[in-house]
Amino acid sequence: MKNILIVSYSQTGQLTRLAESFIRPLQNQTNISLEHIQLKPQQAFPFPWRFTPFFNTFPETVHLQPQPIEPPSFKQAKYDVVIIAYTIWFLSPSQPITAFLQSQQAKKILQDTPVITLIGCRNMWLQAQEKMKKLLTDCGANLIGNVVKVDQSNDWASFITTPLWMLTGKKKVGNLPSAGIAESEIQDVQRFGEKLLQIFNENRPLDHTIFRNMQAVKIDEKLMMSEKVGSRSFHLWGKLLIKCGQISPSFRKFVLYFYIVFLVAMILTVVPISAVIKRLLKPLIQNKLDEQKKYYAQPSGE
Numbered sequence: 001m002k003n004i005l006i007v008s009y010s011q012t013g014q015l016t017r018l019a020e021s022f023i024r025p026l027q028n029q030t031n032i033s034l035e036h037i038q039l040k041p042q043q044a045f046p047f048p049w050r051f052t053p054f055f056n057t058f059p060e061t062v063h064l065q066p067q068p069i070e071p072p073s074f075k076q077a078k079y080d081v082v083i084i085a086y087t088i089w090f091l092s093p094s095q096p097i098t099a100f101l102q103s104q105q106a107k108k109i110l111q112d113t114p115v116i117t118l119i120g121c122r123n124m125w126l127q128a129q130e131k132m133k134k135l136l137t138d139c140g141a142n143l144i145g146n147v148v149k150v151d152q153s154n155d156w157a158s159f160i161t162t163p164l165w166m167l168t169g170k171k172k173v174g175n176l177p178s179a180g181i182a183e184s185e186i187q188d189v190q191r192f193g194e195k196l197l198q199i200f201n202e203n204r205p206l207d208h209t210i211f212r213n214m215q216a217v218k219i220d221e222k223l224m225m226s227e228k229v230g231s232r233s234f235h236l237w238g239k240l241l242i243k244c245g246q247i248s249p250s251f252r253k254f255v256l257y258f259y260i261v262f263l264v265a266m267i268l269t270v271v272p273i274s275a276v277i278k279r280l281l282k283p284l285i286q287n288k289l290d291e292q293k294k295y296y297a298q299p300s301g302e
């Protein structure tokens with residue numbers, strides 16, 4: 001009998017559907033026991049978000065200081081593989097997932113255990129996965145695969161539609177394309193569950209080759225540099241905002257509003273400028289870009 005654990009946290013249910021699609025081929029198999037734990041924050045993050053709380057969660061999210069979750073109860077002490085299904089908040093894993101990975105429970109369960117990460121997000125997940133790798137290393141886990149699905153509309157449309165969805169709860173607004181991951185992409189992750197099933201049925205060991213040549217991830221070259229800049233900015237401003245909050249919550253709010261304006265201006269300038277710079281420098285830095293792409297695509301590969 002193979003024991004599979006899947007841990008997820010979803011607000012709208014989109015990531016839950018992605019996780020369920022992944023495990024569908026593994027259901028009703030006599031040799032497989034599946035356990036799906038959906039994390040619950042002690043105080044729910046309300047959805048749709050209100051404007052200020054949405055942005056005000058970023059300092060603690062990026063500094064990996066999450067709000068506590070209800071301690072989950074697991075049926076087993078150890079699992080043959082653990083799937084961590086997570087969404088991205090401010091270029092970091094969502095707070096409930098971070099809270100779980102920092103817990104003593106996670107350390108026991110994940111120690112020396114193969115882990116697969118399954119990400120469902122707008123489109124920027126590279127820096128979050130770097131944080132995830134560090135959190136998994138701290139648990140002694142062995143990351144063997146990563147599968148990523150991103151929102152269906154292009155970068156500029158989703159820059160509007162994803163925040164609108166988060167702030168209004170509406171996926172489709174006016175003539176804009178629908179926010180969220182395409183239905184066909186949600187169904188597509190079944191391929192990865194099938195592959196896992198095949199490996200178990202053939203009694204092969206689980207290792208980093210599990211999702212090779214399956215287009216498990218796609219690295220957007222354009223976003224590599226903007227994510228690095230964005231992550232650095234979040235880190236510095238997050239630190240500052242946490243310090244401001246220690247002086248007074250209203251001072252933190254004041255600096256936060258200033259940062260939001262700065263952030264929007266930065267996104268509207270840094271992202272296109274870095275894309276133009278990258279295009280101009282492309283012939284000179286192509287080898288470096290290829291190396292970076294290869295690095296971020298690990299362990300699954302593109």
Ligand SMILES: Cc1cc2nc3c(=O)[nH]c(=O)nc-3n(C[C@H](O)[C@H](O)[C@H](O)COP(=O)(O)O)c2cc1C
Nearest residue numbers: 010011012014015087088089090091121122123124
């Ligand atoms: C507070 C917050 C911050 C987010 N930041 C990012 C981000 O940095 N990058 C990204 O690709 N998506 C981001 N998203 C979108 C989520 O990753 C995800 O696609 C969306 O929340 C739907 O997930 P759900 O299954 O929890 O409903 C953010 C969402 C929230 C609520």
